[in-house]
Amino acid sequence: MGDDKTALAANPPTRLPEPGRATPAQNPLRDPVDRRLPRIPEPCALVIFGVTGDLAKKKLIPAIYDLANRGLLPASFAILGFARRDWDHGTFEEMARDAAKSHARTPWREDVWNRLTGSFKFVPGSFDDDAAFDKLSSTLDDLRESHGIPGNAAFYFSIPPQAFPKVLKQLERTKMADNEHCGGWRRVVVEKPFGTDRESARELNDLVDQVFTAPDVFRIDHYLGKETVQNIFALRFANAMFEPIWNSNYVDHVQITMAEDVGIGSRAGFYDANGAARDVLQNHVLQLLALTAMEQPVGFDAEEIRIEKLKVLRAIKLGDELEATAIRGQYTDGWVQGRPVAGYHAEENIPADSTTETYAAVQIGIQNRRWNGVPFYLRTGKRLPKRVTEIAVVFKEAPHMPFADYDTQILGNNQLVIRVQPDEGVTVKFGSKVPGTGMELRDITMGFGYGETFTESSPEAYERLILDVLLGDKTLFPDSHEVDASWAVVDPLEEFWAGTKPEAYESGTWGPTGADLMLQASGRRWRRA
Amino acid sequence: MHLEDTTTGEIMKALAELIHAVGGSSSLALNLVALTTEDEREEVEEAASQAAQEHPYRLILAIPRDTDAEKPRIDAEVTLGERLGAAEAVILRLDGPATAHLTSIVLPMLAPDVPVVTWWLLDPVRYGLEQELRTFADRRITYSARATDPVESLYRRAQTYVAGDTDICWTRISLWRSLIASCFDGVTHAVEKVDIKADRRDPSAQLMAAWLHTRLGVTPEVVDTKVERNSEHLPAIASVGFTMENGETMEVERNADGETVLRQAGLPKRRQTLQGRTLGQLLAEELRHIDPDTAYRRVLDTFKENHSLTVEDS
Numbered sequence: 001m002g003d004d005k006t007a008l009a010a011n012p013p014t015r016l017p018e019p020g021r022a023t024p025a026q027n028p029l030r031d032p033v034d035r036r037l038p039r040i041p042e043p044c045a046l047v048i049f050g051v052t053g054d055l056a057k058k059k060l061i062p063a064i065y066d067l068a069n070r071g072l073l074p075a076s077f078a079i080l081g082f083a084r085r086d087w088d089h090g091t092f093e094e095m096a097r098d099a100a101k102s103h104a105r106t107p108w109r110e111d112v113w114n115r116l117t118g119s120f121k122f123v124p125g126s127f128d129d130d131a132a133f134d135k136l137s138s139t140l141d142d143l144r145e146s147h148g149i150p151g152n153a154a155f156y157f158s159i160p161p162q163a164f165p166k167v168l169k170q171l172e173r174t175k176m177a178d179n180e181h182c183g184g185w186r187r188v189v190v191e192k193p194f195g196t197d198r199e200s201a202r203e204l205n206d207l208v209d210q211v212f213t214a215p216d217v218f219r220i221d222h223y224l225g226k227e228t229v230q231n232i233f234a235l236r237f238a239n240a241m242f243e244p245i246w247n248s249n250y251v252d253h254v255q256i257t258m259a260e261d262v263g264i265g266s267r268a269g270f271y272d273a274n275g276a277a278r279d280v281l282q283n284h285v286l287q288l289l290a291l292t293a294m295e296q297p298v299g300f301d302a303e304e305i306r307i308e309k310l311k312v313l314r315a316i317k318l319g320d321e322l323e324a325t326a327i328r329g330q331y332t333d334g335w336v337q338g339r340p341v342a343g344y345h346a347e348e349n350i351p352a353d354s355t356t357e358t359y360a361a362v363q364i365g366i367q368n369r370r371w372n373g374v375p376f377y378l379r380t381g382k383r384l385p386k387r388v389t390e391i392a393v394v395f396k397e398a399p400h401m402p403f404a405d406y407d408t409q410i411l412g413n414n415q416l417v418i419r420v421q422p423d424e425g426v427t428v429k430f431g432s433k434v435p436g437t438g439m440e441l442r443d444i445t446m447g448f449g450y451g452e453t454f455t456e457s458s459p460e461a462y463e464r465l466i467l468d469v470l471l472g473d474k475t476l477f478p479d480s481h482e483v484d485a486s487w488a489v490v491d492p493l494e495e496f497w498a499g500t501k502p503e504a505y506e507s508g509t510w511g512p513t514g515a516d517l518m519l520q521a522s523g524r525r526w527r528r529a
Numbered sequence: 530m531h532l533e534d535t536t537t538g539e540i541m542k543a544l545a546e547l548i549h550a551v552g553g554s555s556s557l558a559l560n561l562v563a564l565t566t567e568d569e570r571e572e573v574e575e576a577a578s579q580a581a582q583e584h585p586y587r588l589i590l591a592i593p594r595d596t597d598a599e600k601p602r603i604d605a606e607v608t609l610g611e612r613l614g615a616a617e618a619v620i621l622r623l624d625g626p627a628t629a630h631l632t633s634i635v636l637p638m639l640a641p642d643v644p645v646v647t648w649w650l651l652d653p654v655r656y657g658l659e660q661e662l663r664t665f666a667d668r669r670i671t672y673s674a675r676a677t678d679p680v681e682s683l684y685r686r687a688q689t690y691v692a693g694d695t696d697i698c699w700t701r702i703s704l705w706r707s708l709i710a711s712c713f714d715g716v717t718h719a720v721e722k723v724d725i726k727a728d729r730r731d732p733s734a735q736l737m738a739a740w741l742h743t744r745l746g747v748t749p750e751v752v753d754t755k756v757e758r759n760s761e762h763l764p765a766i767a768s769v770g771f772t773m774e775n776g777e778t779m780e781v782e783r784n785a786d787g788e789t790v791l792r793q794a795g796l797p798k799r800r801q802t803l804q805g806r807t808l809g810q811l812l813a814e815e816l817r818h819i820d821p822d823t824a825y826r827r828v829l830d831t832f833k834e835n836h837s838l839t840v841e842d843s
Contacts (some may be wrong), residue, residue, distance in 0.1 A: 009675070029710040034824035036703045036814070040711040071704055074711055075791050075799045111787060111802045148796035150715075499638050 024267065030405055043076030043183070043472035044152035045134035045143055047136070049167055050159035051081035051092070053123075055191070057099040059438040060156065064463040065100035069112045070459075072467055076148040078119045082136060084126045092122035105460050119147065127159075127166040130173070137174040140182075151184025154218075154469050160270075161193060164204065168211045177211045187216045189469055192283050194219060196274060197494065198487035205480040218469045219483065223284045223389075224476040225461030228424040232291045232391075233300075235418070235426065242416070243296070247370045252413055255377045255392040256288050257529045259384040264358070264506075275356040277327070277497075280380040282490045284389075286313065287478060288420070289376060292391050293366055302474040306482070313485035315367045324495045324521060325364075326512040327503065328357035329385040334507030341383060341507045343348045356503040361515035362493065375522070379515060388529045389420040401437060411441050415527070425449035532605045534812070537637045539618055540605045546610040548617065557617070558677045559816065560639045562666070564649040564658065565629075570620075572808065573650060578614030584816045587640045588618040591631055598625035603634065632661045640785025644668065644819045648812065650675050658810040663827060665693060670815050672697040673732045680836070687833040692821035698732040699825050700811045702764045704803055706740060709769060709781055718773035723749035726767040728756050733764030740830035741769070748835070757785040760805025 030037060030346050048056050067073050081092045101108055117466040121139050125132020144151040155171065157164060171177040188208060195201025210218050223229055236243055245251070258280055271279065287309075294308040319325030331344040345352050359381030366376065395414040415429040425465070427447045434440040468476055478486075503512035510526065518526050530543050561580075565573045570592060577588050594604075602624040609617055625736060627634065639645055640817040647666040662669065673696050676682035686694060723741050727734035729751055738749045749769075768782035777794035784790075789801040806814075 027710060027713045028720070029706070029713045031744065031824055035818060036822075036824070037707050037710050040707065040714070042714050051582075072709060074694070074714075075708070075801050076796070096795075109804075111804065115800055115802045146797060148799060 013261065018373075028223060033254045038070075039070055039466070039467075039471055040072055041042075041074050041077075041182075042147045043074045043147070043148050044153055044154065044464070044470055045078040045080055045140060046154050046156060046470070047080040047140070048156045048158055049065075049127075049163075050083050050157070052083045052085055052095075053158050054160045056156075057079075057095075058103050058467065059460070060158065061096045061099040061321055062103035062105070063460055063466050065104045065113065065116070065465050066106045066460065067467055068116055069104070069106040069109060074164075074470075077116075078121060078143050078147050078149060079141060080136065080153075080239060081122045082125065083121070083122075083134070084124075084482055085124055087122045087124060087181055088119055089122050093117060093120040096120055105463075117334075127163055127170065130170070131174075133170040133174050137176050137396070140176065141232070144168065144246050145380055149184075151182040152186075153182070153184070153384075153456075154187040154189060156189045157191065161195075161204065163189070165207060171367070172211045173342055177216075179213070183470065185216065186212065187218060187472070188212045189218045189220055191368075193274065193278060194283070194483045195487065196278060198491050205247035205483065209480070214480065215384050215474070217480070217494050218474065218477045221283050221287050221478055222461040222465065224287060224419070224478070225463075225465040226420060226424070228298065228418060228420045229288065229291065231426075232418060234400060237296055246393075248372050248374045250395055251371075251374050252330045252396045253377060253524060254292060255388075255394065255527055256285055256291075256292070256379070257392070257509075257527075258285055258288075258380040259387060259529060260380075260382050261384060261387045263331070263383050264344070264347055264350075268347060272354055272356045274509055276358055276360040276380050276382070277362075277490055281360055281378060282486050283360070283483075285378050285380055286486045286489060287315075287482075288389075288391055289316075289364075289378065290482070291311075292393070292418075293371060293376070293419055295370070299477070300313055301481075302477075305475055305480055309478075310319070310481050310485060312366060312368075313489070316485075316489050317364075317365045317367050318492055319363050322493070325362065325518060326493050326496060327359075327361045327512060327518055328497055329358070329359035329361075329369045329505045329515070330354075330502040331358050331507045332504045334509065336385070336508040343507065355499075355501050357497070359502070359511045359515070361511065361518060362491075363518055377519060377524075377526070378512065379526070381505075381511050385508055387422065391418040391420065392416070392527050392529075393418075394527070396522075403441060414445050417527075424448060434461055439528050449483070530607045532607065536603070536604050536606050537634055540607060541605075541638060543581060543605075543607045544609070544617060544619065547607060551609060556777070557587055557643050558584045559586045559643050559819065560589065561616075562589045562591070562635055562639075562645060562647045564591050564593075564647070567592055567602045567622075568822045569642075569650050574613060576808035576812050577616060577618075578612065580816060581614045581616035583813045586612060586816075588614055588616045589635055589638055589748060590618065590620045590697050591628075591635070592620065592622050593628040594622045596628060601625045601627035601630070602629055602839075603796075626686070629658070630820040631658055632665065636665060641663075646670060646816060646819075648815075657757070662709055667695065668693045668695060668815075668819060668821075669745075670695055670697065670812070674698050679732045680730055680735055683735065684836050687829045687836070689781075689825065690826065690829060692826070693793055693813060695822055696732065696736075697762070697808075697815070698764070699736050699813050699828070700815050701762050701806070701816065702733050702737050702740075702766075703765060704806075705737065705766060705781075708789070708791075708803065709741075712781065712793060713777055716773070716779070718777065720745045720747055720771050721774045722772040723747050724768075724770040724772075725749050725751045726756075727751055727815040728753040728765035729753045731765035732754075734766050735832055735836070736828055737764065737769065739765055739835065740828045742835070743827050745833045758789060758805065759785055762811055763797075763803075763805035 123132060123136045123139055140153055175181040179186050195204045250497045276492040290309040290312045294312045330344050344358055361379035364376050393416045397413060411431045417427040419425050425448050428444050429443050429445045431441045434442050434446045503514050505512040532539055563573055604622040606620040617815040642700045645665055646668045647662045648670040650672055673683040675680050726739055738751050741749050752768050756767045768780060769778040772778050780792045782790050783803050787802050787804045791799040
């Protein structure tokens with residue numbers, strides 16, 4: 001056994017030219033045509049900073065249980081929690097058990113959990129406590145002996161961005177982020193916000209890249225972990241019938257909506273400093289846009305997809321007159337789903353004169369041949385009538401209709417709608433004859449619902465993303481250049497909005513009038529999502 | 530809805546009415562045609578309703594009833610969203626010559642242009658239906674462990690294999706295989722010897738041996754062992770061990786409760802759980818792949834060659 005250890009230390013696991021990729025090819029039992037064998041990560045540990053937070057309790061730990069339940073975790077796996085609590089391993093394990101039991105998506109099975117017992121380690125401490133990080137480092141090293149984990153670990157930053165520098169410094173000091181030193185891979189997972197503007201995002205990126213190598217940095221945009229979002233690839237590139245019309249010859253405009261019915265909840269401090277554009281538009285909405293508008297990638301490699309996404313993001317152009325094409329709003333009191341709700345200024349910890357937007361609608365163009373002259377309307381907001389995220393591709397009218405005007409009066413444009421959440425699926429809207437002796441036409445919809453055709457077992461976004469981190473697959477993670485390109489879109493908006501007051505809209509309505517006028521100016525209207 | 534002494538036309542009309550009553554549209558992923566007996570009906574229904582949560586399908590469940598009857602007769606039960614879950618289901622009870630002409634009954638009832646999967650727990654050879662079912666099915670699922678001579682039944686299927694054949698005995702070793710495969714991640718030495726402790730009469734054990742043989746190029750030694758199982762749909766495998774060319778060993782061993790221990794040279798002992806899945810879960814895994822399973826085909830070929838050798842020996 002001792003011999004093995006020295007062998008491991010002397011010869012760190014063979015690295016492929018591109019670091020951070022899983023190496024299933026060398027395994028004689030893995031056969032690409034054998035699709036029943038799931039991809040399982042190498043033995044590794046997941047270290048969670050901020051493990052007492054909501055994200056860890058509601059998403060990360062339950063996702064780990066779900067992965068275990070689906071048999072997707074390696075036999076050697078450990079979870080390390082780090083937080084400023086006076087806990088021992090047992091307390092952490094108990095908390096994790098409660099969290100997994102109440103939030104897991106798959107049915108609870110005691111024996112699945114039992115196999116994770118003994119794999120939970122807790123290291124108490126604050127972020128500037130050197131001793132605590134030394135302890136964390138030695139705990140990770142001990143896993144080699146106790147759990148057969150040869151140095152592989154992913155660090156999940158479930159902490160406010162202000163704390164990043166401190167933690168990164170500590171990881172650098174203890175060499176915990178050093179692949180060579182650890183004899184395995186070391187990856188880092190960061191959550192949005194990736195900065196608050198282009199400059200701060202660059203600083204953050206530099207900092208993270210300096211400690212970890214760029215390929216080992218995983219930025220989570222949980223929207224990309226959703227099945228429907230991945231289905232955009234399948235829909236566009238695996239079918240013959242959509243791609244030929246996916247361009248300015250046939251598409252009139254595209255609407256991307258991400259609506260929430262809730263208010264800002266307990267995020268007052270963060271939200272008021274950022275607003276809807278930084279919170280949602282910069283990441284989720286622009287990622288959806290990139291997937292909708294990108295060219296076909298050469299292959300389905302992370303790098304190949306990244307190249308195409310980046311091209312689209314860089315081709316985005318804001319309107320020349322932002323007064324008419326960049327609208328923001330702030331909710332006032334009103335009723336949402338039959339309940340009275342307070343206005344933004346009345347929310348706890350929000351200054352009464354706050355000019356932060358809770359709604360943003362922007363018209364952009366994409367400067368390339370495919371999308372020349374096609375406006376993309378993006379909107380996101382809180383306290384809207386319902387929670388819905390969708391991408392609607394609205395087609396041009398038929399060039400000629402051999403029907404009388406009065407027959408086609410209520411006929412709208414054809415639409416293809418990708419519903420991201422809830423009721424994930426795809427809907428196509430087209431005109432059809434109303435039964436009867438006259439030739440009257442009306443719009444009808446034809447739907448495909450994930451819930452109907454492939455029900456139930458679609459994994460939670462975090463489940464998929466955590467697995468991908470452990471496997472080293474970066475396909476679903478935006479990289480630093482994408483983040484940079486997205487800030488390049490949002491920064492001029494923020495600059496334009498600075499010092500102005502957002503337009504008020506009543507809670508429970510579809511946002512400010514300005515947003516409606518933005519579309520009406522060109523004879524269009526928002527689709528009621 | 531129950532229909533007695535009926536025709537396929539009437540059955541389809543009843544189904545259309547039911548669909549219309551709940552709002553009309555449905556998006557089906559496939560047709561599942563199952564052949565079973567009255568005794569096994571409940572088990573099949575339970576599995577089917579569970580699998581339907583993942584793959585909405587039209588289920589056509591054919592149950593041969595009074596096979597000796599002179600006159601053909603079809604009784605049918607048509608349900609939607611009831612005890613058979615999300616599936617559109619037609620349960621057929623067939624008398625006399627009707628069974629032998631199952632194809633003529635099933636063909637007009639298939640949902641158009643979505644794949645057809647047949648699944649039988651009983652031996653279709655008994656009803657002379659094997660060829661008939663082959664003609665229209667894209668995939669055919671059998672469960673050789675349920676046959677009177679399981680390994681022989683699998684061997685017969687291996688001899689007559691056509692693309693699209695599969696067996697639940699293969700499905701039920703997926704978790705085992707996945708666990709073993711993950712042990713091999715990072716292993717650099719070639720395997721010299723494979724030892725399997727398993728019930729030789731279990732087709733799953735045979736397939737496990739054939740899989741390892743195919744992938745590693747080493748003929749595993751199967752030591753016939755009595756294996757206690759806490760679930761019917763588990764393979765009768767107690768342990769799989771490997772000896773590498775440098776003398777190191779690796780072993781995966783499962784006890785009767787499902788606790789599974791991994792012993793690997795240079796690493797501490799690790800625990801896993803390997804539990805049996807329900808028939809519905811196995812069926813759902815099977816339905817996930819509609820194209821022919823090439824990996825299974827290769828393994829089945831290896832099994833066939835080795836099995837014919839064993840037969841010649843004895």
